[in-house]
Structures are given as structure tokens and as C-alpha cells.
Amino acid sequence: MKYNIAVLDGDGIGPEICSGAIKVLERIGEKFGHQFNFTHYLIGGSAIDACDTPLPVETVTGCLASDSVLLGAVGGYKWDNMPVDKRPEKGLLGIRKAMELYSNIRPAKLWKSLVSASPLRPDLVKDGVEIIIVRELTGGIYFGERGKGGEGKDAFAWDTEKYSVYEIERIMKIACELAIKRSKRIISVDKANVLESSRLWRKTVHEYAELHYPEIQVEDMLVDNTAMQIVKNPAQFDVVVTSNIFGDILSDEAAQVTGSIGMLASSSLGDGTRGLYEPIHGSAPDIAGKDIANPIATILAAAMMLRDSFGLQREYSAIEAAVGSVLEDGYRTADIMQEGKTRVNGSRMAQLIAERI
Ligand code: NAD
Numbered sequence: 001m002k003y004n005i006a007v008l009d010g011d012g013i014g015p016e017i018c019s020g021a022i023k024v025l026e027r028i029g030e031k032f033g034h035q036f037n038f039t040h041y042l043i044g045g046s047a048i049d050a051c052d053t054p055l056p057v058e059t060v061t062g063c064l065a066s067d068s069v070l071l072g073a074v075g076g077y078k079w080d081n082m083p084v085d086k087r088p089e090k091g092l093l094g095i096r097k098a099m100e101l102y103s104n105i106r107p108a109k110l111w112k113s114l115v116s117a118s119p120l121r122p123d124l125v126k127d128g129v130e131i132i133i134v135r136e137l138t139g140g141i142y143f144g145e146r147g148k149g150g151e152g153k154d155a156f157a158w159d160t161e162k163y164s165v166y167e168i169e170r171i172m173k174i175a176c177e178l179a180i181k182r183s184k185r186i187i188s189v190d191k192a193n194v195l196e197s198s199r200l201w202r203k204t205v206h207e208y209a210e211l212h213y214p215e216i217q218v219e220d221m222l223v224d225n226t227a228m229q230i231v232k233n234p235a236q237f238d239v240v241v242t243s244n245i246f247g248d249i250l251s252d253e254a255a256q257v258t259g260s261i262g263m264l265a266s267s268s269l270g271d272g273t274r275g276l277y278e279p280i281h282g283s284a285p286d287i288a289g290k291d292i293a294n295p296i297a298t299i300l301a302a303a304m305m306l307r308d309s310f311g312l313q314r315e316y317s318a319i320e321a322a323v324g325s326v327l328e329d330g331y332r333t334a335d336i337m338q339e340g341k342t343r344v345n346g347s348r349m350a351q352l353i354a355e356r357i
Helices: 014-032 045-051 057-065 088-098 112-117 165-180 196-212 223-232 244-258 296-309 313-328 346-355
Strands: 002-010 035-041 068-073 103-110 129-136 146-149 156-159 185-190 217-222 239-242 265-269 275-279
Touching: 002 014, 002 045, 002 057, 014 035, 014 068, 014 296, 014 313, 014 346, 035 057, 045 088, 057 088, 068 088, 068 296, 103 112, 103 165, 103 244, 103 296, 112 313, 129 165, 129 244, 165 185, 165 196, 165 239, 185 196, 185 223, 185 244, 196 217, 217 223, 223 244, 239 244, 265 296, 275 296, 296 313, 296 346, 313 346
Parallel strands: 002 035, 002 068, 068 275, 129 239, 185 217, 185 239
Antiparallel strands: 103 129, 103 265, 146 156, 265 275
């Protein structure tokens, strides 16, 4: 098959890590008989420098015309003092909006060979952990009605958490599509003992799964208990679906369980199959241009693209297995270096992974 991928390298380490992911995708193409066409577009600080805007029109048009988008990261010291609408992050928010992406999927995976990187006790994580948080991205309290009034000690302010059946069903569909390819289990996180919006959430996720995905088992968990369970027994989780604010908080907590920012990928999806795939870390200006950045998060983001946008499960598994094998053999970039292991630079890490596919 032929796939057109828009690549938004961005700033800092963005071009290095994207080049590592492209190397791996090209190897997948050779091995499995696919053709990946990569077209690079500007975003973030590099776009500000070249076109005086963090999100040029050609970038939006190119992404909308592509089969999917791979993003490095945006931002850096140089643009830190720009006015708000000219900041690199504005490019990122703008492209998510233009592509109408309403879900954010963040797998927090702790690889068995990196168990000692986790801040948790080894016996809690010895068999590895993979928590996939599916977060609703465009609704809830971050986008609800808000206001403020009064003055001094009488000042007050409010924000509104509101969800419609339509919004809950469309995020649940994304969670079900993921769960069906995995454990067929979903934990839905809410605060239904207190919030009316959570009670609608709970009712809707069950009705939706029973009607459309009867083979999937849906369990409910209150958000406060979930926060506790993630550190108490992280291995019990597989796919977790939740609202915007709960997902925001829990995904950072789950990421921390894995102990290494350079290993975690994320995707944002909307109604179609086209998605935006990126590492969860930023542009790391402190190490940019030194070829020491870990490319694995971006390589895993590319793997998620193959699975979730193109339906290429075997190709996804091939990348995941290659990453696991390179780690098992003791190769490490600086950020995940451990005693007795072999340190390699970023481009070598990508090369090693590509060679094992
Ligand atoms: P960061 O994630 O860029 O870096 C935090 C620390 O982790 C740094 O020490 C960095 O060297 C290290 N690090 C990050 N990625 C790494 C990798 N792949 N390999 C090895 N080490 C890695 O966060 P920050 O320093 O707070 O932000 C830097 C810039 O990135 C800022 O301009 C910020 O706004 C931007 N940012 C962008 C995104 C994005 O594009 N999605 C996300 C977060 C931050």
C-alpha cells in the first residue's frame, strides 16, 4: 500500500527524532511492501522564522491532504518571549483544531528491561506495565462556560463540566476500537458519586459498549481511586477512557510510572482515520543538535500511526518487538542509560531498531 505522511519536524530535537522514525518506517516499507511518501512542513518556531507565523497555511493544507501526520516537537528559548498568538505552541493547538482531533491517546508503557527506571517498587512493575489512557480532548470543563464576578472577599469564579451523549459516544468508540485489538477490557474513569456529568458519562459508556461492542468488558472506577490504583497496582490497567480534565491529570501520573520521558508516544484522532502522532516530550533545546536525544518515543508514535490510522497491526508489532529487542540487548541512549549497558547516540539507536525489523 501507498501512504502519504506529512512530517512536522518542528524545533530543537524535532528534526533528529523525526529522522529516526522515518528510518524505521522506511525499513517497514521494504520489509512489508508498503510505500511511505514523506512531505515535510514547517510548524512552531522554525515556521515563525521562515514565514512569521507558527502555522503556515501550506502546513494545514498539507496535513489535511495527507493520510496521517508525524510531529516532532515545537518550542525553544529563542521564541519564549514572543506574543501569545505568535508562540510556537500556537501552531500545535492550531493544527489539532484544524484536523478536528478530539481524542488523545497516551500509552504509558514500562518495558521489562527498564523496570529499574520506574519510581515504583520493582515487585509492582516486574512484569512490565502498559496503561493506555484515551482522553477526551475538546469538551468538558476546559471548554465549558466560565465566569467571574464580585470583588475583594466577595470575588467568585466558576467553570462548567458539561458532556453530551454525542461527545461521550465518540470518545468511547475510539477506546473500543483500541480495546478490541487488545485485552477487550476498558476501565472508564469518572466521579459519578458526585457529578451529574459523570453519571451521564457512566450510563453512556455502558450503553454504547453493550450495543456496539458487546465483547468488550467495561468497568467503572472513580477518579480518586484510579489515582491511587495507578501507583498501587499499575498492571491491572489496559485501556482507560476518561474526560478531558481527568485524562490530563491521570496521563501525567501514568507516564511517571514508566520513569522515562524519551520513551512515550501519543496520538490524537478525530472522526476519520487521519491522526497526529507525536512523542509526549518537548523540543529539548538543551540537547538539540548533539545527536543524544532518544528517538524511541517518536518511533513508537510512528508505530501507533501504522496501527491506528492505517490498520497495520503486524507492522506495529514488528516495531514494538524491535524496540524491545534492542533494549533487551542492552543498548541505551543517555536518558535511559544504566550501569553495565551500552550507550549509543540517537541516530545509532534508530538504526539498530530499523535493522531488527
Ligand atoms: P522537554 O520535554 O523538551 O524536556 C524536558 C527534559 O527532558 C530536558 O532535560 C530534555 O533534555 C529531556 N528530554 C526530552 N525529550 C528527550 C529525549 N527524546 N531524549 C532525551 N532527553 C529528552 O520539556 P521542556 O524543557 O519543559 O520544554 C522545552 C520546549 O519544548 C519548550 O519550548 C516547551 O514549550 C516545548 N514543549 C513542546 C511540546 C510539544 O511540542 N508537544 C511538549 C512539551 C514542551
